[in-house]
Amino acid sequence: MSVIYVTKPFLPPKAEYDAWLDRIWEREWLTNNGGLLLELEQRLREYLSVSNGCAVSNGHLGLELLLEALEIEGEVITTPFSFSSTTHAIVRKGIDPVFCDVDPMTLTIDAGKIEALITGRTTAILAVHVYGIPCAVDRIENIAKKHGLKVIYDAAHAFGVRKNGVGIANFGDASMFSFHATKLFHTIEGGMVCAKDRETLRRCALLRNFGIEDETTVSAAGGNAKMSEFQAAMGLVNLRYIHEIIDERRRITERYIQNLDGVEGLRIVCKSIPDDVEYNYGYFPVIVEDAFGISRDALYEGLKRYDIYSRRYFYPLIPDFDCYRDAGFRGLVPVARKASEGVLALPIYNGLPLDTVDLICEKILEVRKLGE
């Protein structure tokens, strides 16, 4: 049996990418608001149903641009249960993260615990639609309104997700999508920032290109977060396949659920997604609970012996990183810590055959039997 990785990047037919490259050679324009970039941005705004969105070199810099453009400072309430980038962006902008615990079912920020963390220094909430599961956006909006806070969503996992038919990036003041190679939709490296307010987006666009307004006007100390034409070309090809990509992942997800639903002590996270959500099937995490009989790590190691690579995504928890453990950031997060110790993301990618999904599930049960 060959090695099964937790994920694999989607590669479109090479000839289609080549056809876009021909256009780059014809125009001899490689970056800085090229034709392909403008076309990709337009198509993405349509697909995501947003009015304001600009492409960036990667999702992480997108988050940093949004924090800057919205002039966030002081303290930001955020989730500890995410990829490192979410907290790093806050810290790298000189802001203090305050960790709010998560909801045990959706694993997104627990809206009921946000208000108790607000102080005079709080200026924003940075929440994550983790695994593509929408946060409690309405409750978060109410809290933000009441206390005059900005809301930014890390939507790195939530490409194409809709709630009540509304594109996910329409919630909050701004959102960031990541188009990294391993994400559902990718531009090799890349991302997009969306903002409710046109002026915020204009500032992002400015900051993404050194703050240069025109030939003789530089109005802000911006950096470089531009997306090149080669990345845009990959995005234009991949966007054509997005419906197929999501469809195939839906079938993989359904197969996992068929096999694993009802296994004692194994909680299927995506089963907690409310009916009003149009999901993207980006990830397939399970929570290994005590009743499973063996620990999450025992399952993870056991699968590795069969060359099946799952991922403890997210573990360790961000506040437990070496760089944050002794930083003194506020927030008690027992629910997130427990989730982090139990979570295992199982392999899911385009091209993963359904009978391999069956095999992975078989091995999960076998590892449990051997380990008891």
Ligand SMILES: *Cc1c(COP(=O)(O)O)cnc(C)c1O
């Ligand atoms: C991937 C990811 C990021 C960072 O995106 P890049 O495009 O890799 O910079 C941020 N947050 C989350 C939750 C992610 O999964």
